Amino acid sequence: MSRKLVVCGGSGFLGSRVCKYAVARGWDVTSISRSGEPKWITVTSSAAPPQWAHKVSWERADILRPATYAPLLKGADFVVHSMGILLEADYKGVLQGRESPITGLRKAFSTAPQPGNPLERGVKTGQDQDIRPPETAAQLTYENMNRDSAVMLAKEAASEKVSAFVFISAAGGAPVLPARYIATKREAESIVASEFPSMRGIFMRAPFLYDNSRPITVGMAGMTLMGKIFNDVTRGVMSGFMGAAGTKPLKVDVVAEAVVEALGDPNVKGPIEVPEIEELANKAWRKGML
Template sequence: MSSAKRLVVCGGNGFIGSRVCKYAVARGWDVTSVSRSGEPKWNAVTSSSTPPQWARKVSWERADILRPATYAPLLKGADYVVHSMGILLEADYKGVLSGQESPLTGLRKAFNTAPQPGNPLERKVPDGSNSDIRPPETKDQLTYENMNRDSAVMLAKEAARENVSAFAFLSAAGGAPVLPARYISTKREAESTIASEFPRMRGIFIRSPFVYDNSRPITVGMAAMTGAGALFNGATRGILGNFMGAAGVKPLKADVVAEALVEALGDSSVKGPIEVPEIEELANKSWRRSMA
């Protein structure tokens, strides 16, 4: 019988999620990725359209993160579970794609200050095959509430039900001037709810800054601007820190964040919010181990 740790990564075909899978495979873990589309389009997450060697060791499964019953069976026997999904801007995607709603209207919704639905534990979303995280009034829209908060909370609930020992949530270092406040507030609400509602499960909240990689040239340029913002924030002793949010925090390579997340899962002493300096420290610890 294998003694390898079993990891399930929801969002494992994404920019950071795929790298989490890579570093977990390197440790000899049994890795399952869960996403709506299965295996990644490799040229979207790496510099090549050809699957890397390690990808053959990952089970690429399909499920809907907004319908817990579709992924719950995949969590059985898992030691660790990762949530690495979220959105930067909201939109009624069906309306925008069909031309019934303009992207501008979608942006207006993102900055809407009207009361939003409470988290699914408060709404008592039922278990079972018909459960859906999205409340009726947002059934066609991906919102900060249902993607950044509710999907993480419900995944944690299902993970706790399976006695998973550690749950990692890819959070964020902060918001940004161009993003609605609800982007970061829903991330923090997810952290708080997971920590308080599932205390027996070690919660790890990776507060990632802006991430970049050479495989996505646009992110390198954006990282340079963010890095300049971080230098300014440091030189002014954080006088505009609350306003700048993540735009004033040192950016990191996607691989650094992914490697740190895997290291955190494997270290039973690591729990709670993990800020940028700790992310770098964990990634360095992992690198030193691999060199030993």
């Protein structure tokens, strides 16, 4: 049966591969991102679009402005949120020399009170509204990217009677990241599950992702794997501190296949940890071999 899938963040490292595996199942796939179609050299090993990409509708919209993407959700069976940030910074300000990366790091580790979720703030979805709190209008924060964008996307998806919603969460924090990074991911999971119970919520707690098309990720995955081995040898004595650094890394295609398999299985819901992600990907692989 043909399904309609909308992937917010479909032009990214993971999101583009979710689109690929959904196309392989014959689904109708729409990608939503600020850039539209990806710059392929940034997500694959080639600058040319792969064949499957021609079967995806590459749409432009702003995840922080729900009115720009809401019409694209009509008729969708499934929606995926594959967006977020690792570190906070005013990226435009950094690129234009108006703000240093150090300033972004200071903001990330700030203990100042952070705004509550957009449902509590009564954020509307009119054309002139967005989900950046006024005090951080120029700043991408963990709250508005890792949490609020997912919550508002889920709200719009639920209003369109979408049957399943995947949020790409995270396996855990890491020593170099502020606690708010993983806290906002968990808050998004909790809010989506509690506020939209009619929609099957799937929370992929992905570890560090790698692929040969991004050589730097292969080296970083090796270091992460060493952390996993150390964590196993010490029986998890440092797991609370190491977070994702003590979790087995996965190839990005493994997680993408698992996302599509989870959407197609009505029994899959709730938090999905790394072992379950691998099981789902293996299940999808076996189906492809039949």
